Amino acid sequence: VFAHIPHVPEVPLYAMLVAFSKDPTPLKLNLGIGVYRTEDGKPFLLNVVRRVERLLVNDMSTFKEHLPTTGMAEFNRLSAKLILGADSPAIKENRVTTVQCLSGSGSLRIGAEFLAKHYHHHTVYMSQPTYANHPNFFNAAGLAIKTYRYYDPGTCGLDFQGMLEDLSSAPSGAIVLLQACAHNPTGVDPTLPQWQQIRQLMRSKGLFPFFDSAYQGFVSGNLDEDAQSIRLFVADGGECIIAQSYSKIMGLYGERVGALSIVCKTAEVASCVESQLKLVIRPMYNNPPIHGASIVAAILKDRDMCNEWSIEVKAMSDRLISMRRQLFDALRDKGTPGDWSHIIRHVGMFTFSGLNPKQVAFMNQEYHIYMSSDGRINMAGLGPQTVPHLADAIHAAVTI
Ligand code: PMP
Numbered sequence: 001v002f003a004h005i006p007h008v009p010e011v012p013l014y015a016m017l018v019a020f021s022k023d024p025t026p027l028k029l030n031l032g033i034g035v036y037r038t039e040d041g042k043p044f045l046l047n048v049v050r051r052v053e054r055l056l057v058n059d060m061s062t063f064k065e066h067l068p069t070t071g072m073a074e075f076n077r078l079s080a081k082l083i084l085g086a087d088s089p090a091i092k093e094n095r096v097t098t099v100q101c102l103s104g105s106g107s108l109r110i111g112a113e114f115l116a117k118h119y120h121h122h123t124v125y126m127s128q129p130t131y132a133n134h135p136n137f138f139n140a141a142g143l144a145i146k147t148y149r150y151y152d153p154g155t156c157g158l159d160f161q162g163m164l165e166d167l168s169s170a171p172s173g174a175i176v177l178l179q180a181c182a183h184n185p186t187g188v189d190p191t192l193p194q195w196q197q198i199r200q201l202m203r204s205k206g207l208f209p210f211f212d213s214a215y216q217g218f219v220s221g222n223l224d225e226d227a228q229s230i231r232l233f234v235a236d237g238g239e240c241i242i243a244q245s246y247s248k249i250m251g252l253y254g255e256r257v258g259a260l261s262i263v264c265k266t267a268e269v270a271s272c273v274e275s276q277l278k279l280v281i282r283p284m285y286n287n288p289p290i291h292g293a294s295i296v297a298a299i300l301k302d303r304d305m306c307n308e309w310s311i312e313v314k315a316m317s318d319r320l321i322s323m324r325r326q327l328f329d330a331l332r333d334k335g336t337p338g339d340w341s342h343i344i345r346h347v348g349m350f351t352f353s354g355l356n357p358k359q360v361a362f363m364n365q366e367y368h369i370y371m372s373s374d375g376r377i378n379m380a381g382l383g384p385q386t387v388p389h390l391a392d393a394i395h396a397a398v399t400i
Contacts, residue, residue, distance in 0.1 A: 013132065013372055020370045027389060028368040031381040034184065034351065036316055039383035044316075052298045062294065063261075069278045071100020071259075075293040078300035079259035083095040083213060083227050083244055090234050094267035097274040099281065100258050100288045103253075104214045104245025105133065107260040111210060111241050112141035112260075113280045115287045119208070121173035127151075127323070131184045134177060134212075139298065146170070151186045156342030156354055158188050164201060172206045180242075182215035182348020185376040189219065190349055195229045199236065200285045209233050214245040219347040221314035234263055239269055246296055248349070249313060255292030260273045274328070316380075320349060323379045330391035337398055351377045359397035367393035 010018070013032060020030050030041070038044050054390050056062055070076065076098035080091055101107040116122065124138045127150035135145045140254030148170070167176065178198075183189055190198060202209060210228050217223045233240050242261045247253045262277075264270040281287070301303045328343045343351050355363070355375035363369040369390060371377055382390060 002018075010115065011132070016370050016372070018023075018266060023368055023370075025108070025193040025368045029370065029381065029389060030385050031371040031377045031390070033381065034248075034378060036251065036380040037383075039319070040385070041381065041383060044251055046312050048299055048305050048312060049250060049252065049295055051308075052295050052305065053072045055298065056291075056294055060292075064290065067100070067290055069099075069281050069287050070274065071288045072290070072293040072297060072345070072361075074301065075100055075297040078297055079244055080221065080261050081259065082300060083093050083216065083230060083242055083259075085224065085227065085231055086265075088231070088234065090263050094175040095264050095270050095278065097262050097264065097270040099274070099277050100293050101243075101254040101258050101260050101281075102285070102288060103247055103258040104212065104243055105137070105258075105380055106256065107243035107245070107258045108134070108137040109140065109213060110280055110284075111243055111260050111262075112138045112143060113284075114273075114277060115210075115241070116141040116143055116176060117280065118276060119175070121171070121175060121208070123171070124175040124177055125170055125207075126212070127179070127183070128316060129185055130177070130179070131212075134380060143175070146174075149174070150183075151188060151352060153354065156188075156189055156352065157345065158194070158206055160190065160194055163190075164197065167198070167207060168205070169200055170205070170207060173208065174316060176202060177211050177212060177294065178229070179208045180211045180213035180216065180229050182218045182350070184214070184348075185350050185372070185374060186352040187346030187348055187350045188352070190227055190234075192230070195232055199232050203236060203238055209238075209240040211240060211242045213242060214248060215348050216244070217251055217310070217313035218248065218317050218320065218349055220252075221317035223310055223313065237265075239263055246292065250309070251300070252292050252295065252297060253296070256289065259290030259295055315385060320379050323382045324351070326384060326387045327382065327390060328380075331394060334391055334395050336391070336395045349380050351379055353377050353394070355394065362397045362400065366396065369393050 016032050080098045082097050101110050123144045125146045125148050128147035148166035149159045152159035210376045216226045219226050240263050244259045299309050324344045331340045353375040357373040360373050
């Protein structure tokens with residue numbers, strides 16, 4: 001009965017990972033995959049996570065029965081506090097409903113499904129370019145995708161004018177997907193005053209903000225600072241949706257732990273929204289897993305552990321900044337043609353290098369460097385020992 005099903009090719013990023021794993025060259029370098037790595041390219045387990053896991057193993061009160069459909073209440077409360085701030089009036093007024101979801105992806109998917117069912121406008125605007133999976137979450141829910149200008153290849157920075165123009169001509173009520181900080185794939189974020197202008201425009205046009213927060217703390221090293229874009233939108237009393245991921249910020253990728261928060265106008269609305277979220281979640285997977293949420297809750301509720309975590313987040317963000325500086329210096333020292341200052345201007349984990357698909361293919365063939373064809377570099381895949389190799393490859397690619 002399945003004989004008619006055509007085979008679809010692997011998505012390019014995954015195909016690249018397979019090619020990487022088969023490449024026998026010791027020099028090979030994976031800058032494509034979106035995970036944070038140590039200086040020597042190893043997966044990174046945060047110390048605070050290690051510590052909590054040891055405590056959880058010995059905690060006789062832990063259980064393995066089902067969580068409620070909305071997940072672990074304490075995890076939800078702490079996640080809302082982490083993103084909206086300890087003194088958020090919206091939380092105090094009980095206007096925020098938060099549900100535990102399967103990481104950032106699951107939060108985006110549930111949010112999309114909820115909007116498709118209960119929101120009157122079925123078009124989502126997303127940045128051009130955006131995280132490759134973003135359109136899929138919303139398409140799968142039956143929403144139409146449109147884009148707004150975001151990245152300016154001329155300046156390797158934000159096309160702010162283009163973004164404002166496109167949002168101005170979006171129909172009133174349309175949903176706008178915004179990355180809270182550390183934009184994937186470009187590494188380009190609006191400044192706070194620019195966020196303020198985006199907010200004013202969106203509120204005046206009645207555009208609905210859907211925030212994706214997958215890298216809180218990775219830009220400034222400070223968790224509160226990196227949530228400012230979202231907090232601006234919440235401070236004006238308006239509504240929004242927020243998808244949070246703990247994959248990168250706690251290194252919990254495979255635990256699939258995230259949260260979806262919906263900020264409503266009143267506590268009554270929030271309660272109705274939550275009741276409907278359960279109806280979205282139940283037919284999909286009934287309820288989320290316990291372990292990852294237990295780790296996050298244990299860290300966020302304990303002042304000492306939370307401090308330890310924020311120090312580790314700062315160290316990750318510092319390492320990313322240092323890799324940017326080292327790569328930029330190496331290219332400058334080699335006299336590589338072109339202006340590479342965007343590498344140090346970009347923020348978070350990624351840099352849109354400006355390398356074209358031909359140059360990327362050349363670097364792959366000649367230098368065994370694996371990255372996506374759009375030229376995105378994961379700075380966390382680099383270490384001091386591998387910077388010279390990458391600089392050599394970029395130099396060769398732009399001078400052939
Ligand atoms: N949003 C953005 C911007 C991302 O970059 C990613 C992962 N690369 C996600 C969401 C989803 O990640 P996860 O499901 O692992 O939380």
